[in-house]
Amino acid sequence: MRKMLVSLGLGFVAGVVDVTPMIIQGLDWYANTSAFFQWVVLGVIINYIDIGLRGWLKGFVVAEAAAVPIMILVAKTEPLSIIPIIIMSAILGSLVGFVGEKYAK
Numbered sequence: 324m325r326k327m328l329v330s331l332g333l334g335f336v337a338g339v340v341d342v343t344p345m346i347i348q349g350l351d352w353y354a355n356t357s358a359f360f361q362w363v364v365l366g367v368i369i370n371y372i373d374i375g376l377r378g379w380l381k382g383f384v385v386a387e388a389a390a391v392p393i394m395i396l397v398a399k400t401e402p403l404s405i406i407p408i409i410i411m412s413a414i415l416g417s418l419v420g421f422v423g424e425k426y427a428k
Contacts, residue, residue: 333423369420382419383420386413390409
């Protein structure tokens with residue numbers, strides 16, 4: 324149960340960090356909600372999946388892979404918006420994996 328709570332908490336924090344600049348930019352409710360819940364789910368997936376990588380690298384790989392469908396949708400109308408998606412996925416995924424490896428046991 325502790326692992327699930329820590330994983331959800333990490334996902335929640337990552338979601339807030341990711342969505343804050345989106346809210347400031349005035350993105351719509353759907354984009355903000357989608358991004359937030361993606362991170363809540365990724366918090367769980369990153370900490371429960373076992374792919375034989377260190378926590379930070381596992382988080383990086385899983386977060387970038389999960390962002391691909393979003394990047395494809397965004398590329399249609401805002402191709403330059405892919406850059407912050409890649410950067411935030413790399414940073415937040417790595418942090419969720421790193422912290423999860425230490426505390427989500």
